[in-house]
Amino acid sequence: MWTRRNVLKTLAAGGGMLAMPAAIREALGAPEPDVEIALTATRGEAPVLSGRATPVWTYSGKVVKGDARSVQSIPGSYLGPIIRVRKGQRVRLVLENGLGEATNIHWHGLHVPDDMDGHPRHTAAPGKRFVYEFEIKDRAGTYFFHPHPHGRTGRQVYFGLAGLFLIHDEEEQAAKLPSGEYDVPLILQDRSFDGENRLVFLSDEGARHGTRGGGMMGGGMMGGGMMGGGMMGGGMMGGDMMGGGMMGGGMMGGGMTDMMTRMMGFLGDRILVNGRPDATLSVATRPYRLRLLNASNARIFKLAWDDGSPLTVIGTDGGLLATPVQRSYVTLAPGERLELWADFSRHAVGTELTMRSLAFAGDTAMGGDMMGGGTMGGGMMGMMMGNQKLPNGAAFPAFKVRVARSEKAPTTLPKRLSTIVRYRPEDAVNYRRPRVFNITMGMMEWGFNGRSFEMEEVADDEIVRLNTSEIWEFANDASMGMMGMMAHPIHIHGLQFQILERSVTRGLREARDSVSAGYVDEGWKDEVFLMPGERAKVLVGFKDYAGLFPYHCHMLEHGDTGLMRNYRVRA
Numbered sequence: 001m002w003t004r005r006n007v008l009k010t011l012a013a014g015g016g017m018l019a020m021p022a023a024i025r026e027a028l029g030a031p032e033p034d035v036e037i038a039l040t041a042t043r044g045e046a047p048v049l050s051g052r053a054t055p056v057w058t059y060s061g062k063v064v065k066g067d068a069r070s071v072q073s074i075p076g077s078y079l080g081p082i083i084r085v086r087k088g089q090r091v092r093l094v095l096e097n098g099l100g101e102a103t104n105i106h107w108h109g110l111h112v113p114d115d116m117d118g119h120p121r122h123t124a125a126p127g128k129r130f131v132y133e134f135e136i137k138d139r140a141g142t143y144f145f146h147p148h149p150h151g152r153t154g155r156q157v158y159f160g161l162a163g164l165f166l167i168h169d170e171e172e173q174a175a176k177l178p179s180g181e182y183d184v185p186l187i188l189q190d191r192s193f194d195g196e197n198r199l200v201f202l203s204d205e206g207a208r209h210g211t212r213g214g215g216m217m218g219g220g221m222m223g224g225g226m227m228g229g230g231m232m233g234g235g236m237m238g239g240d241m242m243g244g245g246m247m248g249g250g251m252m253g254g255g256m257t258d259m260m261t262r263m264m265g266f267l268g269d270r271i272l273v274n275g276r277p278d279a280t281l282s283v284a285t286r287p288y289r290l291r292l293l294n295a296s297n298a299r300i301f302k303l304a305w306d307d308g309s310p311l312t313v314i315g316t317d318g319g320l321l322a323t324p325v326q327r328s329y330v331t332l333a334p335g336e337r338l339e340l341w342a343d344f345s346r347h348a349v350g351t352e353l354t355m356r357s358l359a360f361a362g363d364t365a366m367g368g369d370m371m372g373g374g375t376m377g378g379g380m381m382g383m384m385m386g387n388q389k390l391p392n393g394a395a396f397p398a399f400k401v402r403v404a405r406s407e408k409a410p411t412t413l414p415k416r417l418s419t420i421v422r423y424r425p426e427d428a429v430n431y432r433r434p435r436v437f438n439i440t441m442g443m444m445e446w447g448f449n450g451r452s453f454e455m456e457e458v459a460d461d462e463i464v465r466l467n468t469s470e471i472w473e474f475a476n477d478a479s480m481g482m483m484g485m486m487a488h489p490i491h492i493h494g495l496q497f498q499i500l501e502r503s504v505t506r507g508l509r510e511a512r513d514s515v516s517a518g519y520v521d522e523g524w525k526d527e528v529f530l531m532p533g534e535r536a537k538v539l540v541g542f543k544d545y546a547g548l549f550p551y552h553c554h555m556l557e558h559g560d561t562g563l564m565r566n567y568r569v570r571a
Contacts, residue, residue: 108491286408330520
């Protein structure tokens, strides 16, 4: 059927709509965008460490139409760019794929149509383009964008493809928050490097991408020794059962370390902020707005000032809070964002502060009678993962702040930041029977309710109705045998939701309690972070757009190995 929408989608996919005369576009009912941006995903090099440049993958951005300030680079960084738009604007973003493999862009946290959302089924082939066009319906806040091709999301983000997407509106403007140079993006990541300054990731296809895997179990004893070419490689486990299936040619192909890393999530041993190690932020004696994004693949941050000063939180995933809240520390899982009001006016010039990630009980708890309760930071699992230098739960400095100059500026924190119109739980169509999504594992594959990712499939209990709200309960308390239980930040595409309540399994409180005082559940969220043994109920509203949207774990290796499903919004 050659409907107007199909014509527009066909032209957009081929880039034809960009060259279409304005009169024809108007006749087809295609409004001109307020802002048009060209984004190219490509490979390059960046001076990350001293010495040889590091091969990276990066986005470059250019404003084709609209305010030239809509695209801003992060000085000295291969990450980004930062895209700035206003609520109500119509934007067009043209992705040019120069990577040599399929890619796309997911607009993380944005409320957009399903074919504009960056679902893994919508990708641009190498050398091709994908045109995204949508209206900005979300509140002012800190959102971001990154690739979302299934099975390759972790790799593409790891090598550099991530940028901030900042939305502004009149409500934010009325709050008179710090702006310009005093509105500072801080993208937190962990990465590992080899002796030639190349990024170290999973070893599969490492040579083709100019990177390598490494580690005792990736290329040593278990990669080419007893388990690579001996008993497990060509003997008992190298035959029909393991040799030709997932463990032989797939997940075990890169060695035991790669298999375990995919199951557990990749952790680097160097902390980067805005793509640079040992970051120091130079500030004046005045308030700042710090926008924190955890763009790591699997690293959890428990952030606190080293002098014990409380953190003042003014925003979360879906924009500004109604009023500021204070925490002694904040917990930030992969994909989550927090905005802080940081007032340095009481510090003398020359003062240095450190934002540290504090120790916590770890992201893995062993369930079941065999392993007992409690958490596990090393032991057998640590050996299988190559004895990580910086495991989840370890303490480390994230970045420093140096008070470099004196400035006079208003230092009053607004008592009210925004108005949040919340959903009412009693209006949910399943108020008395929430949908339950159990995080499961079977045959070394993650899933929800025993089902792993299928590109276009949905189960009957994953279909919702447009213009309704529902309560969903995510449960991270099922024992997974040798894997025990792990932390999982669950992201729902296409919307923002409210976190209603949390609970935790008796006997597994240690892990949850070591980070839970840092949760900020007061505002709108697009992720809910669950420690081992934890459950959470969220209130989700489905409006504006019917279609197919993913929900998944934002530990990127977890999503790439099956911990992702679709939900369908049916009109």
